[in-house]
Amino acid sequence: MSSFLSKFCQTARLHSLRFASVATNTNSLTQRFSSPTLRITSVQLKEKELSIQWNNSSTVDLPYVFLRDNCQEPESFDQVARQRLFNPAFTVDLNIRATDAQVNEGGKQLTITWPDGHHSRYKSTWLGRHCIGNTAMSGRLPVETVYWGGDYYDKMPRFDYEMLLEDDRCLLECLLKVESHGLVLIENVGTQLNQVKRFCDRIYYPKPCIYGKGVMKVENKPNASHISLTGVELPLHNDFVYYDYTSGLHILHFIHQVSDPTAGASQFCDGFHVAEVLRERNRAAFDLLSQYPVQFVDAGCDVLGDYDTEAWHNTISVSSNGEITEVNYSNHSRGPHIPSTLMDKLYEWYAAYYELSHLLYLPDYMIEFKIQPGQMVMLNNRRVLHGRSAFKVQGNEYRYGEICYMDWDEIRSKARVLMKKLSLTL
Incomplete structure (x- = not known):
């Protein structure tokens, strides 16, 4: 069950669901999506993952192979087409490990150095949005499902x-x-x-x-x-x-x-x-x-x-x-x-x-x-x-x-x- 549905079902019984607000005031969009900027406070190099600490006190461990696979630099990622330019299965060691990781721009950017000297830079907002397990696997828009019944x-x-x-x-x-x-x-x-x-x-x-x-x-x-x-x-x-x-x-x-x-x-x-x-x-x-x-x-x-x-x-x-x-x-x-x-x-x-x-x-x-x-x-x-x-x-x-x-x-x-x-x- 997806995270949004699991959370929803835990907080309400199916036979007495409470309806979310359906107001059409478009100012609610800004309130819904404009949250404080997500920033990185610290990072720690581990054996197979990089541990990232966020300014909201949460932590996420991202495998190095995932980070290298999703490098956003022009050599790795076409900046216009927004598509990957390499296949990691043929170019990236499965057990790759970063040699260095630095937090820059007041926590808004992470820079990783790889064994071959390549540098990968990631915006904190990009990492927060695309972290493994951060969204449901359905391609849905970032809103919770609201069930309704006979009084809808x-x-x-x-x-x-x-x-x-x-x-x-x-x-x-x-x-x-x-x-x-x-x-x-x-x-x-x-x-x-x-x-x-x-x-x-x-x-x-x-x-x-x-x-x-x-x-x-x-x-x-x-x-x-x-x-x-x-x-x-x-x-x-x-x-x-x-x-x-x-x-x-x-x-x-x-x-x-x-x-x-x-x-x-x-x-x-x-x-x-x-x-x-x-x-x-x-x-x-x-x-x-x-x-x-x-x-x-x-x-x-x-x-x-x-x-x-x-x-x-x-x-x-x-x-x-x-x-x-x-x-x-x-x-x-x-x-x-x-x-x-x-x-x-x-x-x-x-x-x-x-x-x-x-x-x-x-x-x-x-x-x-x-x-x-x-x-x-x-x-x-x-x-x-x-x-x-x-x-x-x-x-x-x-x-x-x-x-x-x-x-x-x-x-x-x-x-x-x-x-x-x-x-x-x-």
Whole structure:
């Protein structure tokens, strides 16, 4: 389990989690990331490591091979491309040992001398940021995961659309909230077309898929190849579970809605939260869902022509350190094939699947509200399940929106670029 999740679970029970503040005041960014400068107070040469004492009274021992491997000097590291210029496996002795280490510039820099006379200089902030074990192994942004439940609507982070387009701090805060909470609401978007594309262009670009090359329409279609494009009830699910690489982010803007106040209402559930609840109450069920893959399929025809997709994913994906990284749940796209390794545990798997499914729909964990014209939702597609109630189009009314997908790689890249631009320490 990652450090942030481990700490979180130690301080709160899963059934009574307290919510972190979801205020959208962008001044909080400065408070969050602008901590006192980390400085080195002393160093000690050991047999295989350099022991570094920090001004916050903490100590870290870094192997010499790690330090030499991460030398930042121009001979070792391209200063423009920001990439390593050598392979330590062929140029650095595994048992290398520094001959000297000096603290310079009032603790802001460390200079190491190696046996061949080479000097490596490291900024204290760089060392603090990249020390072994300092961050989770997921590439996530430096924010804690905040679980939520049935009362999330009133606590959901909300952002103004035009501010997101114009203010870097506001955009960064939004991206961080999507990372931490998984679901945010964007308001005052208006009901003009192409607002999703404007927002995506502000970040990077929309991801093409079998349904379209970028921004796609959300509307009823005759003979639709997917039930999301009909008026029948759409159960909770993740999109693109039938892809090997599931889309990371889902952005949906509504332009027109049906008049019935309860018809076509959107439903959302924090899959990470529910998966943790299941792990707490029935570890055997959690293990079954996290160890055996499920087939997902989708076949049909859309604007780009015929398609036939298939992928296999564990219902709950867990990293090597126990962190939940994905929830893959789409009952209407779940295929019939069964892995041979699951045959003797198939009944138990179904029991686990039933338990998870019932948890997802409990009022304690699911929220339901109708996205109004001029509103946009942005959600983590690998974490937050979404669905909607049934609806009927009557008279001259119609239900219409625009949707696109992005990958987390681009979202996190944009956030890191904004942090650097705003001089906020990672």
